Amino acid sequence: MRDQRDKMRERYHPEEIEAKWQRYWEEKNLFQAMKDQTKKKYYLLEMYPYPSGAIHMGHMRNYSIGDVVARYRMMKGYNVLHPMGWDAFGMPAENAAIERGVHPAKWTYENIDIMRGQLKRMGFSYDWDREIATCDPEYYKWEQLFFLRMFERGLAYKDRSVVNWCPSCQTVLANEQVEGGLCWRCESEVTEKELDQWFLKITDYAEELLEYCDKLPGWPERVLQMQRNWIGKSEGAEIRFPLENSKDAITVFTTRQDTVFGATFMTLAPEHPLTLKLSKGKPQEEEIREFVERVKRASISGRTAEDTEKEGVFTGAYCLNPMTGGRMPIFSANFVLMEYGTGAVMAVPAHDQRDFEFAKRYGLPIIVVIQPPDNPLSEETMTQAYVDEGTVVKSGQFNGMDSVAARAAIVHYLEENGLGGRSVNYRIRDWGISRQRYWGAPIPIIYCDRCGMQPVPEEDLPVVLPHDVEFTGKGGSPLAECREFVETQCPKCGGDARRETDTMDTFVESSWYFDRFASPHYDEGPLDKEHVDYWMPVDQYIGGIEHAILHLLYSRFFARVLRELGLVKDKEPFTRLLTQGMVIKDGAKMSKARGNVVDPEYLVSKYGADTARMFCLFASPPEKDLDWNDQGVEGSFRFLNRVWRLVYENHHWLKETDPYAGTSPLDQETKTLRQKVHKTIKKVGEDIERFHFNTAISAIMELVNTLYQFKPTENGDAAEGLVFREAIEAVTLLLSPFVPHIAEELWEALGKEESIIKTPWPDYDREAIVEEDVLVVIQVNGKVRDRVTVPFSMGEEEIKGVALEREKIRRLLHDKAIQRIILVPKKLINIVCA
Ligand SMILES: [Zn+2]
Ligand SMILES: [Zn+2]
Secondary structure (H helix, E strand, O other), rough: OOOOOHHHHHOOHHHHHHHHHHHHHOOOOOOHHHHHHOOOEEEEOOOOOOOOOOOOOOHHHHHHHHHHHHHHHHHHHEEOOOOOEEEOHHHHHHHHHHHHHOHHHHHHHHHHHHHHHHHHHOOOOOOOOHHEEEEOOOHHHHHHHHHHHHEEEEEEOEEEEEEEEEEEEEEEHHHHHHEEEEEEOOOOOEEEEEOOOOEEEEEHHHHHHHHHHOOEEEHHHHHHHHHHHHEEEEEEEEEEEEOOOOOOOEEEEEEEEEHHHHOEEEEOOOOHHHHHHHHOOOOOOOHHHHHHHHHHHHHHHHOOOOOOOOOOOEEEEEEOOOOOOOOOEEEEEOOOOOOOOOOOEEEHHHHHHHHHHHHHOOOOOOOOEEEEEOOOOOOOOOOOOOOOOOOOOOOHHOOOEEEEHHHHHHHHHHHHOEEEEEEEEEEEOOOOOOHHHHHHOOOOOOOOOOEEEEOOHHHOOOOOOOOOOOOOOOOOOOOHHHHHHHHHHEOOOHHHHEOOEEEOHHHHHHHHHHHHOOOOOOOOOOOOHHHHHHOOEEEEEEEEEEOOOOOHHHHHHHHHHHHOOOOOOOOOEEEEEEEEEEEEEOOOEOOOOOOOOOOOHHHHHHHOHHHHHHHHHHHHOOOEEOOOOOHHHHHHHHHHHHHHHHHOOOHHHHOOOOOOOOOOOOOOHHHHHHHHHHHHHHHHHHHHHHHOOHHHHHHHHHHHHHHHHHHOOOOOOHHHHHHHHHHHHHHHHOOOOOOOHHHHHHHOOOOOOOOOHHHOOOOOOHHHHHEEEEHHHEEOEEEEEEEEEEEOOOOHHHHHHHHOOHHHHHHHHOOOOOOEEEEOOOOOOEEEEO
């Protein structure tokens, strides 16, 4: 009776159906987002990729997670914006130019084409009409405009500073791009360099960025904590230490002013301006100069690492402890950084481990001024610093106070006596955005010998990257060598002038791309207010934990600046954030270097996109690392085959059947099946909202198993046939956000004409999931003593508990010892006692 078509379709061929549905979605423009005030908007965004040339498993996982949420929200009736673009500037393109002679633009756009094709083959629901590439002048033009506006407001400024420098990449690196003293990209040893750099004044917003960490309930606490630490607010005191025989003083910042009486020497960062000044003309001058040079050659992170030897050189000068009048030798020390506090640290060796090691090495005095509650310390026997709080001693009028009280009293004393006062310090520094590279957005500044630094007039934007430059990999930026670019006219006097040749950090592009997606082709300004106000903020942002600090912090900073410029309305760009874990194989993160990479393309060509997506979603919860295993992929593929067969084996009668309408009476088995269907609908919806995709999928798997055991007569008229049909529809709908191609195909096979994405997400029937109660008889030593109704699904232990708590039973048992309890499920419980 089965028709020929069904027989042929009994096998699942992903390669046929996936291309078909991808074409269908594209032709029908199903994912095109339009502003629609009648619907609730939902802006879902995954962190956009760098166009390296191929989608890797990390992308595959990130975008599969996002796609479930997007499709689920579409089916729930939201107006969903789900865009995709390219973080297209950056060093690899330039390296390709140096190594292979391919122009960075060509390399980048070719990679984009390849990767766009890959993403399309995975069936992600992107609105491709909104695609942006940040290397497009139509994009970075606006970034240059933001720069000019920030420059006018003093939020962009130029300053000489010490930077991490990779001699091989010939570029400045951010602190977090230095890993164990090595360049994150090429693993060369990183050095320090002094350069004039452009900075964005994120420190102006430090307090607010910190405060709002408490106002982001949709973010993982772990990420918020990382941001708080990065901002690094500490409250303490500034204390001035007068220089001996001078009117000048060294100012330090400390959070432990309760230990000031124990400060026995002073340490300065080698870059501190006083270092060379104080040693000038002293016998130590030459030694100091050499030391400073040597320290500067090391990287900042290398200098401050815990196991780095603490070393220093005496400057030959002294300052005075303002509390004790004690003479303190001044050292230049490698572990003191100019970037933190004031670049000078009062050394309290008894109560700071680095100072302790330094004092031991150079034979400097150690004075205990904080005593722990038990086991008093002595300078002679201590083997390490005591860094905790305690009772203040050897501190004059403050003796006997605890650390907390002493800190307040000492700040007060400093203020009263003009020696310093309360102070707040932040660890966060201004954002250095200068890169001495070609493949980035040019900084729109012109230098004129007569007029000085001049912003490029707005109407001259964009400052376009010149195409014809030479990539030698040697020396500085290729832009600096390009005369046609460098040589220009001063916008003020019209005379000969030079362009800035630094380009912007690519994190600048990624700090506002999400705003641009709201009106990606708008050309009258960076953002079309009407659209950006409708779509922003991003309701759900998804990306790797590696971006937990900088990208998110810079984006939060940019949102504030753009808000002040009247371009956006919100201070916080991302309402909810999900940070997904890494993809791991053989115990390590997948990487080319380790040779443990699995190519998603291979998965897609062997098993189909649906299997690849399902594996990523089923193998582990999104926030955890995903451990790769081949069996998992096979398992996902087998499951999809099972679903396919379930439909086609029953297709010849199922297609003529309607889903159960809730009227005809059901026998117990069918009723139980229907209950399972609706429980599954409820669970999958709830699980998707919590990102528990793995448990959602396993609930659908269980339902499919139940359906295999349930053998309806091949009769669409009987109630069991109707319920079976209802169940099959539910399975298809529930699977569709995870494995959309097979879901569309089966949906069509069920006789549906509209795309499954246009079909509302199923509601569960509250009545169907209400459990029936069962009556349980309670016996004591075989005699019926009581009866109790309990829910059908109540477990054995719970039923025993309920029985033992019954008033009648408690009275009967009060002087007896229970020997055992016999339970006949859903019927009877017999308590045997002596
Ligand atoms: Zn490097
Ligand atoms: Zn001029």
